[in-house]
Structures are given as structure tokens and as C-alpha cells.
Amino acid sequence: MPVIVKPDKCTGCETCLDSCPFDAIEFKDGKAYINEYCNACMTCLPVCPEGAIIETEPGTRNMEHRQEIADYKDVLIFAEQREGKVASVSYELLGIGKKLSNELDTQLIAALLGAGEPEARELIKWGADKVLLCSDSGLERFNDDAYSGVLAQVINEYKPSIVLAGATPIGRSFIPRVAAKLRTGLTADCTSLEIDKETKNLLQIRPAFGGNIMATIVCPDYRPQMATVRPRVMKRGEYDENRRGEIVHVKVENPVSRTKVLEFVKEVSGISVNLHEADIIVAGGRGIGGEKGYKMLEEFAEALGGSVGASRAAVDEGWIPYSHQVGQTGKTVNPKVYIACGISGAVQHLVGMQSSDIIIAINKNPEAPIFNVATFGLVGDLFEIIPLLTKKIREAKGL
Amino acid sequence: MNIIVCIKQVPDTAEIRINPETNTLMREGVPSIINPFDLHAIEAGIRIREQLGGKVTVLTMGPPQAETSLREAVAMGADEAALLSDKAFAGSDTWATSYTLAQAIKKLGSDIVFCGKQAIDGDTAQVGPETAEFLDIPHISYVKKIEEVTDNTIRVQRLMDEGYDIVESSLPVLLTVVRELNQPRMPSLKGKMAAKKAEIKKMGITDIEADENSLGLKGSPTQVRKIFAPEIKAERKMIEGTPEEQVDNLIKELREIKCL
Ligand SMILES: Cc1cc2nc3c(=O)[nH]c(=O)nc-3n(C[C@H](O)[C@H](O)[C@H](O)COP(=O)(O)OP(=O)(O)OC[C@H]3O[C@@H](n4cnc5c(N)ncnc54)[C@H](O)[C@@H]3O)c2cc1C
Ligand SMILES: Cc1cc2nc3c(=O)[nH]c(=O)nc-3n(C[C@H](O)[C@H](O)[C@H](O)COP(=O)(O)OP(=O)(O)OC[C@H]3O[C@@H](n4cnc5c(N)ncnc54)[C@H](O)[C@@H]3O)c2cc1C
Ligand code: SF4
Ligand code: SF4
Numbered sequence: 224m225p226v227i228v229k230p231d232k233c234t235g236c237e238t239c240l241d242s243c244p245f246d247a248i249e250f251k252d253g254k255a256y257i258n259e260y261c262n263a264c265m266t267c268l269p270v271c272p273e274g275a276i277i278e279t280e281p282g283t284r285n286m287e288h289r290q291e292i293a294d295y296k297d298v299l300i301f302a303e304q305r306e307g308k309v310a311s312v313s314y315e316l317l318g319i320g321k322k323l324s325n326e327l328d329t330q331l332i333a334a335l336l337g338a339g340e341p342e343a344r345e346l347i348k349w350g351a352d353k354v355l356l357c358s359d360s361g362l363e364r365f366n367d368d369a370y371s372g373v374l375a376q377v378i379n380e381y382k383p384s385i386v387l388a389g390a391t392p393i394g395r396s397f398i399p400r401v402a403a404k405l406r407t408g409l410t411a412d413c414t415s416l417e418i419d420k421e422t423k424n425l426l427q428i429r430p431a432f433g434g435n436i437m438a439t440i441v442c443p444d445y446r447p448q449m450a451t452v453r454p455r456v457m458k459r460g461e462y463d464e465n466r467r468g469e470i471v472h473v474k475v476e477n478p479v480s481r482t483k484v485l486e487f488v489k490e491v492s493g494i495s496v497n498l499h500e501a502d503i504i505v506a507g508g509r510g511i512g513g514e515k516g517y518k519m520l521e522e523f524a525e526a527l528g529g530s531v532g533a534s535r536a537a538v539d540e541g542w543i544p545y546s547h548q549v550g551q552t553g554k555t556v557n558p559k560v561y562i563a564c565g566i567s568g569a570v571q572h573l574v575g576m577q578s579s580d581i582i583i584a585i586n587k588n589p590e591a592p593i594f595n596v597a598t599f600g601l602v603g604d605l606f607e608i609i610p611l612l613t614k615k616i617r618e619a620k621g622l
Numbered sequence: 623m624n625i626i627v628c629i630k631q632v633p634d635t636a637e638i639r640i641n642p643e644t645n646t647l648m649r650e651g652v653p654s655i656i657n658p659f660d661l662h663a664i665e666a667g668i669r670i671r672e673q674l675g676g677k678v679t680v681l682t683m684g685p686p687q688a689e690t691s692l693r694e695a696v697a698m699g700a701d702e703a704a705l706l707s708d709k710a711f712a713g714s715d716t717w718a719t720s721y722t723l724a725q726a727i728k729k730l731g732s733d734i735v736f737c738g739k740q741a742i743d744g745d746t747a748q749v750g751p752e753t754a755e756f757l758d759i760p761h762i763s764y765v766k767k768i769e770e771v772t773d774n775t776i777r778v779q780r781l782m783d784e785g786y787d788i789v790e791s792s793l794p795v796l797l798t799v800v801r802e803l804n805q806p807r808m809p810s811l812k813g814k815m816a817a818k819k820a821e822i823k824k825m826g827i828t829d830i831e832a833d834e835n836s837l838g839l840k841g842s843p844t845q846v847r848k849i850f851a852p853e854i855k856a857e858r859k860m861i862e863g864t865p866e867e868q869v870d871n872l873i874k875e876l877r878e879i880k881c882l
Contacts, residue, residue, distance in 0.1 A: 225839075244849050245713070259712040260685070262839060264846040367751070368760055392782050396763040399748040403720060403755035408843030411716075411746035430852060431745045433635035437852050445843040481760035482791040485777070489785040497783045503881065527881070545766070545802035546781060551635075551742060552658055552801045560881050574635075581879060583872070599875055600860045607865045615873055619882055 225263040225279055228255045232275035242270040244436070292384075295446035298324040299383035301374060302335040302346055302354075303393055307363065309335070309342050311500060312389035316452060317350040318460040319416055320387055323425070324352075326418045327384070334377050336370060337362030340470065347468035350460040355381070357473040361480075365393050369478035371400035377473060378405060383447050385425055387416075390451035391499060402449050408442035410450040412555075414578070416457075424448070433551055434574035454499050455557050456578075490546055498549065503529030504558045506549055506576070509536040510565015510586065510605060517542050520564060523609050526616045532556065532576075534566045550575035564605050568593025585609070623676030623773070625667040626732040627700065628723055628753070629660040631684050631691040632743045656691045659738025661698075661806035662799050667736050668699040669804070670771055677701040679730055683711055683722055689822055697809030697817035704730065708826040713839030716748040722837060723749070724756030725830035734776070735796040739764055750798035761796040762789050766803055 228239075235253040242248070247261040255275070257267075268276050300316040302309055317333065324331040333351040335343055336359075343354040355377050362369060370393075378386060378401070386401075388394040390412040402409035410427035417426045419441075425448040427440045442448045498504060505524040511517060517537075524531045533543040535550060549556055551571040561579035566572060568584070568591055576582070577596050584597035585605050594600045601608060633652045656664075667678040680695040682688050683706035692703035706726050714722060727735060735757070737750035747763075754761035766786060767779040773793075780787045781800055809817070827837065835841055861871045876882045 244846070259709045259838075262713045262846050264849060266849045367762075371755070392764060395747050396751060396761075399716070399720075399751035400755040400761075402748075403717065403752040406717070406843070408715065408717060409746075409748060410844060411748055426847070432633075432743050433745065434852065435635060437850050438846050439848040439850075440844050441847050442844050482762060482789055482795075484787045484789050486788040487782075487785060488779075488788065499783055545800070546785075548801075560876075560879070581881075594858060594860075597858045599872065600858050601868050601872065602860070602862075603865055603868060608869060611865055611869045612872065615869055616876075616882065619873060619877075 226257055226261050226265070226268070227277060227279050228257055229275050229277060230254050232273050233271075234273055234275075236272065238272060239267045239270050239276060242267045244438075292444075292446055295382045295384040296327075297330045297332050297381065297383040298327070298385045298387070299332045299334060299378065299381065299447070300351075301386070301388035301394065301398070302333045303389050303391060304335065304338045304342065305365075307338050307342070309338065309345060310389065310391070312391060312452075312454040313346070314349050314459045315454065315457040316387050316389060317346065319452065319457040320385075321350040321460045323385060323416065323418060327423065329384070332381060332383060334374060336373055337364070343470050347470075348462055348464060348466050350466070351468055353469045353471060355471050355473050357475055359475055359478060361478045364484055365397075366478075366480045366482065366484065367397045367400060368480040368482060371397045371404065373473070373475050373478060374398075374401050375404045376475065378447060386447045386449045388449075388451050390453045394451045398449065398451055405447070405449075407445040407447060407449060408440075410440040410442070413450045413452050414456050416450065416452070425450070430578075433570070434577060453555075453557070490544070498530055498532055498547070498554050498556045498558075501530035501556070501558050503527050503560045503562070504532045504549075504556060504576075504579075505529050505562045505564065506532030506534065506566060507537050507543065507564050508534035508566030508572075509540065511537060511542065512565075512606075513540075514542050516565075516606075519606075519609055519613075523613045523616075526613045526620070529558075529560075529562075532561075534569075534572050563593050563597075564609060566593055567591050568596065623670060623674045623734065623771075624730075624732045625670060625676060625678045625734050625736065626727055626730060627660070627663045627667045627678060627680050627695070627736045628738075628749070629664065629680050629682050629691060629695060630657045630738070630741045631655070631682060631688040632657045632741055635742045654687070654691070656694055657738050657741045659740060659742075659799060659801065662801055662803050663736035663738050664695050664698055664700060665804045665806040666765075666768065666797075666799055667734070668807070670734065670768070671701075674771065674773070676733075679704060681723065681726060681730070682706065683714070683719060683726075692822055693817040693820060694809070696820045697813040698807055699810075699813055702823065703820060704823040704825055706825045706830070710827045710834065710837045713842060714837070715842035715844040716744070716746050716752055717843055718837055718841040720749050720752035721756055721841065722830070722832060723753050725832045726825055727753070727757060729825070729830055733793045734771075735759075735794070737796065737798045739798045739800050747798070750796060754796040757794070757796065759794045759796055760791050761798065762791060763798045765797045765799045768803070
């Protein structure tokens with residue numbers, strides 16, 4: 224085991240017991256003992272008041288697969304596009320990618336699949352030094368097999384040290400396949416990325432356990448270091464109309480795919496369900512009382528220029544479709560403003576929205592837990608407040 | 623039709639908190655449950671068997687006590703259960719977990735593999751697609767409806783940001799499912815009896831012909847380096863008064879933050 228308890232130092236105080244996220248600390252004969260489930264995460268070391276827990280053999284990991292790490296240099300981002308237009312998360316990736324590549328003194332490369340040169344030039348203006356463009360018509364639509372094949376191919380050729388993609392439905396679906404192909408690590412849904420000053424490794428920070436904890440993940444012995452990045456968390460870089468960069472046309476042999484998209488069906492609801500990219504989300508819970516309440520919410524969202532979200536209770540009642548559900552078994556969102564209307568604030572709901580910049584809660588129960596995470600709280604009847612708010616917002620906007 | 627459903631035993635994360643002073647998890651008395659998404663995967667597997675025949679095998683990798691989750695799945699209606707448990711598997715990240723699951727699935731044989739969209743503890747949503755890659759079969763994520771299954775093809779609806787795709791695939795295939803797919807059934811009395819008697823197939827390192835260097839902590843490219851509590855931000859401000867006053871004050875605040 225890379226981490227052990229020195230029995231002569233351990234007083235059996237049990238302080239360390241709960242500290243292990245992997246349940247790897249046991250008690251035997253009144254002393255702590257670390258079992259095989261230890262992930263060497265080092266969380267328990269500083270917890271022990273006696274200093275009894277120590278790291279035995281730093282870096283006893285699997286070194287046989289250790290590649291020529293020095294060969295891997297640049298930062299590569301996967302520039303997601305939909306219907307030929309670069310998605311906004313791609314510009315955010317260029318923002319953080321630039322920061323990392325400056326720190327490492329390397330190039331920032333963007334891989335763009337299934338779009339044209341004008342979009343590639345946009346990526347350069349937003350910070351890319353080089354764009355690997357694959358305009359094959361078979362890539363215009365997202366497809367797991369074809370996308371993972373092409374991305375793995377360019378990574379093998381250009382050997383970036385870091386690969387970033389958006390933690391969108393597309394990125395989270397096919398990037399794991401790429402990591403599996405390349406035999407390297409992938410960190411999910413990162414909210415912060417830094418370079419370790421000493422080792423130059425990428426420190427990947429992400430929420431886990433339903434947002435209740437944060438974890439720092441590293442991938443020291445394999446390259447590239449891959450991560451998906453939560454949309455709307457990273458800042459875009461600077462736009463420079465005159466920035467120059469290189470566009471490289473990538474050729475692929477007829478991208479093959481074993482799955483086929485027959486049709487794309489846009490949600491019929493009048494208001495966008497693209498909650499991942501919304502600046503403002505107006506969400507309704509059981510308190511909205513029915514489909515009529517939902518209509519009222521839609522009008523409110525429309526006046527604000529926002530999207531509509533929902534609690535599971537409102538979805539289960541059949542008032543709002545599942546695609547609007549926010550929370551542990553729905554979507555994770557982080558808009559600038561989240562307005563919770565008639566939502567009590569159960570943990571399973573909170574984990575999906577508590578990273579929003581500003582949270583406004585409207586609820587008739589002053590004790591509702593949603594107020595604990597709210598920036599602004601309004602205690603009252605939403606059937607009075609919302610129509611009034613909608614009216615005044617329209618007036619304010621001159622609608 | 624051979625259907626394999628991958629399930630994970632997880633702590634009920636709703637009850638997990640971190641001690642802000644020591645930065646450690648407080649998990650005392652937190653119950654273990656089947657990952658909620660995986661219940662929908664089990665249900666989907668049973669429905670296909672009911673329609674086309676065949677068998678549903680539930681598979682989990684975990685410590686010996688994960689057996690209780692397998693028995694719960696049998697109580698719902700799964701035919702067989704397999705537990706991948708070996709000291710060598712401990713400490714796996716998603717790469718090593720997927721590799722190990724794929725080795726076991728190759729042994730068990732499958733036409734359709736089901737996974738949940740995401741486990742509520744690790745929260746990565748990576749095990750499904752990575753497992754498909756190791757099996758060298760296609761996968762479809764976020765399945766919200768199964769439109770048609772035949773002996774060699776499947777057509778499903780895949781949830782996307784602004785609607786859904788209708789996707790067709792040949793078999794074998796791996797699907798990851800969301801909650802909208804179905805309503806998982808409760809265990810029947812007969813199922814509970816079957817669960818008590820069910821034989822759990824135990825699989826260890828020698829049963830799956832795995833490369834030792836690809837397993838567990840040693841085979842995992844990612845390492846968890848630190849765990850800490852999320853920042854809790856901004857204190858709240860209650861906006862009081864008559865509804866009229868509340869609305870006016872809120873609009874003022876919205877202007878301030880440039881939302882209006
Ligand atoms: C495994 C699991 C996963 C789950 N996943 C999710 C998930 O992804 N997302 C999710 O949201 N939930 C999820 N839940 C459910 C969650 O636990 C709660 O049951 C749910 O969020 C409650 O929804 P609600 O707040 O709308 O309803 P309630 O808790 O019933 O709250 C309704 C609120 O409306 C207020 N109200 C009523 N009338 C008015 C009025 N006229 N004016 C103002 N306020 C009013 C009430 O005071 C109350 O606070 C999950 C549960 C489990 C067990
Ligand atoms: C705080 C923390 C952060 C972590 N971050 C990362 C990370 O960024 N990258 C990484 O590679 N690893 C990470 N890990 C390790 C990862 O959680 C484990 O590898 C875990 O076994 C599988 O990942 P998951 O829980 O995210 O499952 P998911 O990929 O979210 O699970 C999806 C589905 O796969 C199936 N499945 C998952 N695990 C099993 C299993 N053991 N048996 C059967 N079926 C299963 C289920 O059907 C499940 O619904 C992290 C662990 C912790 C504690
Ligand atoms: S905290 Fe230290 S002294 Fe206390 S039980 Fe754990 S190892 Fe022993
Ligand atoms: S190093 Fe991490 S995984 Fe190992 S015993 Fe300590 S806390 Fe648990």
C-alpha cells in the first residue's frame with residue numbers, strides 16, 4: 224500500500240476513520256489500518272493528530288505504461304459545433320486553454336470537425352494558434368464513432384499534453400471513448416483547471432458526490448491529460464480581429480459509424496430547453512400548481528429572455544417535460560440568474576443549480592430550505608408575485 | 623437476447639456532508655442504494671426480455687457487500703447476477719473500471735448492455751462510453767425512449783440540449799439511460815423469494831483474463847489528489863413588504879446586476 228498507518232504512533236483515536244472518501248480505513252485491535260481500497264488520495268494524512276499516517280513509496284504507480292511524456296506539449300481544445308456554428312463553450316475552452324498554454328509556453332490548438340473555414344478563422348480570433356479543420360460532410364452531425372475516431376487520430380499525430388472539451392451532452396458522450404482508445408485519464412465536468420507549479424501537471428478540480436464535495440484530480444503518468452469542462456464556468460479569452468493563425472486541413476478516410484441519426488426533433492415547447500447555455504433560468508416546482516402555472520412561468524421567462532427549468536415534482540406531475548428537469552437526476556445548470564418559484568429546495572434539486580451566480584427564491588414558506596442558498600428571497604404567493612413581476616419587467620423593457 | 627445491466631452500489635449522496643473544519647466526509651449511517659439511474663436500466667432490460675425473450679444479467683464491480691444490490695435487482699426481475707470482486711480491482715478510476723467491466727461482459731456474452739447515465743457518487747458519466755470502446759461496440763447515451771428492438775437492430779430517442787435525436791444502431795450495442803425512459807417496478811413477492819435463493823456468480827481476476835497492469839489503482843491513469851468542501855457563497859437578502867413592494871425592490875436588484 225502506498226499509504227500506511229504506523230502502529231506504534233497510532234493511538235486509536237478514530238479521527239481518521241471518516242476522512243477517507245473511499246472507505247479504506249478500518250480498525251483492527253484498536254488501531255487504524257488502511258485496506259486495499261485506498262486510492263492514495265492523501266486526504267487522511269493531515270487529519271491524524273499523531274502524524275501516524277504516512278506515504279510509504281511515493282509514485283508506486285504503474286510506470287510501465289509511462290509514455291515519453293516530454294513528447295507531449297501543446298494544449299488542444301475540441302471546438303464543438305452545432306449546425307455548422309461553433310458552440311459558445313468552445314470559446315470558453317479557448318479562454319482557459321490560452322491561459323494554460325501561456326503558462327506552459329506552448330501552442331493552443333483547436334480541433335474543429337464538420338464545419339467550414341469561416342468558423343475556423345473565428346477560433347483563431349478568439350485565441351487559437353492553429354486550427355485542425357476536418358470539413359468532411361460525414362462529420363457535420365455529431366456521431367460518437369466518427370468523432371472519437373477522428374479526434375484520437377489528430378491527438379496521436381499532434382501529441383498535445385492537455386486535451387479539453389465541453390462537458391456538454393456531446394462532449395460527455397464521445398470524449399470517454401477517445402480516452403479509452405488512447406489509454407489515458409479523463410476528468411469529468413471540471414470547474415477549475417490549474418498548472419502545478421512544481422510538476423507542470425494539470426490540476427483538475429471538479430465537484431463529485433452530487434456537488435457535496437470537490438476533488439482535485441491529476442493524471443501524472445499518462446498523456447494527454449484529458450478533461451471535460453463545465454460550460455459557462457470559464458471566461459472567454461480576448462477577441463482580436465487581427466490575430467493570425469494557421470489552418471490545417473485534416474484528411475480522414477471515410478469516417479465510419481455503426482450508429483445513424485435518423486432525425487433530430489426540436490422540443491416543441493415555445494421556450495428553449497437549452498438550459499446548459501441559458502443566462503437566466505426561471506424554474507417551477509410543485510408550488511406552480513399545474514399547467515396553468517407553467518404557462519404563467521413561460522410568460523415570465525419570455526419577458527426576462529430566459530429558459531424554463533423545473534423540479535422533479537413538477538415533472539412527475541406531468542406539468543413540464545423531463546428535458547426541463549434540474550437536479551441530480553436531471554440537468555446540472557449554472558446560469559447567471561436562477562429563479563426558483565415554488566420549489567422547496569431538496570438536496571437533489573440544489574445539486575443541479577447551486578453553482579448559479581445569483582439565486583432568487585420565491586416561496587410562501589419562509590422555512591423552505593431553498594432560502595438557504597438564495598441570494599435574494601421573497602416570501603409570498605407566487606400567483607401574486609409572478610404576474611406582477613412579468614408585467615413590470617415588460618414595462619421596464621418597453622415591451 | 624442476452625442483456626447485461628451494469629449497476630453500481632452507491633452511498634445515498636443526499637445524506638453525505640463534508641465537515642467544513644476537517645474537510646472530511648461525514649458518512650455515518652448513510653445508506654447504500656442502487657444508483658438511481660441504474661434502476662431505470664434494469665427496468666429497460668426486463669421489458670425487452672418480456673418482449674423478445676432471453677435473459678437479463680445484472681453485473682456490478684465492487685466490494686463483497688455490493689451483493690445486496692445484486693439481490694435487489696434479482697427481486698425486480700433480473701435472471702442472473704454477477705459480482706466482480708477482487709482486491710486487484712480496488713481503487714479503479716473510470717478507465718480501469720470500464721476495462722474490467724468489459725472483460726467480464728466479454729465472458730458473459732451480450733447483445734445489449736445497459737448502463738445508467740451517471741453514478742451519483744463519482745458523477746463522471748464516463749463508464750458507459752468507455753466500456754463500449756473496450757468492447758469495440760457502438761453506444762448511444764442519454765436514451766429516453768426505446769422505439770423498437772429487433773434481433774439485430776435498435777432504434778431509440780437520445781436526449782440532447784435542444785430536443786432529441788432518433789438514433790438507430792446495429793446490435794450489439796451499449797445504451798446509457800436517463801430517468802425519463804421508464805418507471806422502475808417494485809420487487810414482487812415472488813421476486814423477493816427468488817432473490818433470497820439466487821446464486822451470485824463471483825468473478826475475480828483469473829475469471830476475466832485481465833491484464834494485471836490495467837486493473838485497480840495500478841491500472842488507473844487518474845488519481846484523486848485532494849478532497850475539500852465546496853465554497854459556500856453570498857449571504858442571502860430577504861426582500862420584504864407587500865407583493866408590490868417586493869416586486870419593485872427585486873426589479874431594482876435585477877437592474878443592479880444588469881439582468882434588466
Ligand atoms: C434519487 C432521487 C433523485 C432525485 N432527483 C431530483 C432531481 O433531479 N431534481 C429535483 O428537483 N428533485 C429530485 N428529487 C426529488 C426531491 O427530493 C424533491 O422531492 C423535489 O425536488 C421536490 O420538488 P418541489 O420543490 O417542486 O416540491 P415540494 O417539495 O413539494 O415543494 C413545493 C414548494 O412550493 C411552495 N409553494 C406552494 N404553493 C406556493 C405558492 N402559491 N406560492 C409560493 N410557493 C408555494 C411550498 O412552500 C414548497 O416549498 C430526487 C429524489 C430522489 C430520491
Ligand atoms: C471524488 C471522486 C472523483 C472522481 N473523479 C474521477 C474522474 O474525474 N475521472 C475518473 O476516471 N475517475 C474518477 N473517479 C473514480 C470513479 O468514480 C470510479 O472509477 C467509479 O468506479 C466509476 O465512476 P463513476 O462513479 O463516475 O461512474 P459513472 O461513469 O458516472 O457511471 C455510469 C454508469 O456506469 C455503470 N457503472 C459505474 N461503475 C460501475 C461499477 N463499479 N460496476 C458496475 N457498473 C458500474 C453504471 O451503470 C452507472 O450508472 C473519482 C472518484 C471520486 C471518489
Ligand atoms: S487519526 Fe491517527 S492516531 Fe487516530 S486512529 Fe487514525 S491513525 Fe490512529
Ligand atoms: S490516502 Fe485517501 S484513500 Fe487512502 S486511506 Fe487515506 S483518505 Fe483513504
